[in-house]
Each structure stands twice: as C-alpha cells, then as structure tokens.
Amino acid sequence: MSKKVLVAYASRSNATAEIAETIGAELRAHNHDVDVLDVSRVGDIAAYDVVILGSALYVRRWQRAAVRFLRHNVGPLRDRQVWLFHSGPVGPDKEQDQAMPPAVRRLAHAIGASPAITFAGRLDPATAKGFLARHLATGDLAADSRDWQKIRTWAADISAALEATERSTWHRPAPEDAPKHSPKHMSKHPAGHFLG
Numbered sequence: 001m002s003k004k005v006l007v008a009y010a011s012r013s014n015a016t017a018e019i020a021e022t023i024g025a026e027l028r029a030h031n032h033d034v035d036v037l038d039v040s041r042v043g044d045i046a047a048y049d050v051v052i053l054g055s056a057l058y059v060r061r062w063q064r065a066a067v068r069f070l071r072h073n074v075g076p077l078r079d080r081q082v083w084l085f086h087s088g089p090v091g092p093d094k095e096q097d098q099a100m101p102p103a104v105r106r107l108a109h110a111i112g113a114s115p116a117i118t119f120a121g122r123l124d125p126a127t128a129k130g131f132l133a134r135h136l137a138t139g140d141l142a143a144d145s146r147d148w149q150k151i152r153t154w155a156a157d158i159s160a161a162l163e164a165t166e167r168s169t170w171h172r173p174a175p176e177d178a179p180k181h182s183p184k185h186m187s188k189h190p191a192g193h194f195l196g
Contacts, residue, residue, distance in 0.1 A: 003162050005032050006048040008039040010063035012056035015122040015144075016087045019151055020054055023085075026155035032162070039069045050081045050162065055104075056121070057088035062104050070107040077111040081165070083158055084108060084116035087146070094120035094145045117154060120145035 005027055009020035017038070024036035035048075045051060055066035070077070086098065098118045100108060108115065122144040 003032050003049040003166075004047060005034045005050040005052065006042065006045060007034060007036045007052045007054075008042050008066075008069065009036070009053070010039045010055045010066035010069075012058055012063060013122070015146065016054055016056040019085070019087050019119055019146065020052075022148060022151050023052060023054075023155040023158075026152045027159055030156065030159035032159065038065075040065045042069060045073060045076050045080070048080065050083075050158075051077060052083045052085070052158070054085040054087065054116075057086040057098055057118075060098065061101055062086065067101075067103055067107070070104065070111070074107065074110050077113070081162065082111055082113040084113055085119060085154070086116045087119040088121040119151055120147055122146055 005024075007020045007024045007027070009016050011017035011020075020036050024034045027034045032050075039053065053066060053069065055062040084100075084104075086100070088098070096118070099105070100116050104116070
C-alpha cells in the first residue's frame with residue numbers, strides 16, 4: 001500500500017537537498033506519495049505516515065532548522081515511522097559513519113528513531129559557504145563524493161520496510177476467533193532496518 005511520505009532536509013550548499021530529491025524519486029518509483037521539502041517550509045505533519053529527515057553535517061553539527069524541526073515535533077514523530085540521514089564527509093573519511101550530535105541523538109531517542117545514516121558530501125568551490133568550507137574547497141578535498149547508488153538503495157530499503165510492516169501489521173480478530181492471549185503489536189520500527 002502506498003504511504004504518504006515527507007522527505008524534509010536542511011541543506012547548506014544544496015548537496016543535501018539533492019540527496020533528499022533522489023530519495024524522494026526512488027520512493028515515488030516504489031509507488032509512494034512523496035513530498036520533498038526544505039524543513040523550514042514544513043508545517044503540520046499530520047498528513048504524513050512517514051517522515052525522513054536529513055541535514056547537512058558541518059563541523060559535526062546538524063543545521064539548526066533540522067534540530068528545531070525534531071524538537072518541535074517530538075510528539076507527532078513518535079506516532080510515525082521516522083528515518084534520519086546526514087551528509088557531509090569528504091576526503092579519506094568520507095565512508096565512515098558519523099555520530100549524531102548529542103542534541104540530535106537525544107531527540108532521536110525520544111522519538112524512537114534509529115541513528116542517522118551517513119552519506120558522503122560534496123565540497124565545491126562554487127557553492128562552499130563559510131571560511132572553513134571555502135578554504136578546504138581550494139585543496140584536494142574539493143570533490144563530489146556522494147554515492148548515489150548507496151542513497152537509492154537506502155531509499156529502496158525504506159520502501160521494503162514500509163511494505164513489510166504493512167503486510168505484517170496484526171489486525172484484531174473477530175471476537176469469536178480471538179485467542180486467549182492477543183499478540184503484541186509489531187513495533188513501528190522493524191528490527192534491523194538498515195540504518196548506518
């Protein structure tokens with residue numbers, strides 16, 4: 001069954017926005033109804049079954065707008081399936097998973113979301129913002145390190161998890177068929193749901 005999905009992002013130089021658009025396109029290819037929005041444009045999330053949130057990771061920090069979105073929506077996000085990603089690493093460490101900043105980690109725990117997956121980033125002299133980024137962009141680190149296959153595979157895995165959850169959701173049987181001990185409802189976050 002198709003899900004209504006929000007892919008929200010906080011991007012510093014448009015690289016994370018392009019990742020969000022790719023995730024949205026992959027989910028649409030799996031027949032989900034997807035909105036891809038800058039997180040600053042997101043209002044009420046009541047219409048969405050699923051929320052995917054991504055942030056640029058700069059000096060090991062998330063963008064403020066993404067953190068604000070989590071903080072303001074802890075209650076509603078608890079009732080939805082939530083996936084997180086961040087993007088930014090370049091150079092020799094581009095494939096290494098990056099820890100979530102402490103505030104994001106606490107909010108993810110409060111929501112019940114698994115740790116964010118890390119996607120490599122892009123460092124382009126034409127779009128670099130901030131003294132450090134502009135300085136690094138003049139050296140050997142300047143490159144587009146994003147792994148589009150990894151990004152599409154992650155989005156496809158999310159779709160598979162949504163479909164599996166839909167098929168596996170336990171429905172209360174009719175009273176005459178009800179067992180003595182009803183099984184527990186399946187967790188909204190299936191075990192091992194492939195986050196880095």
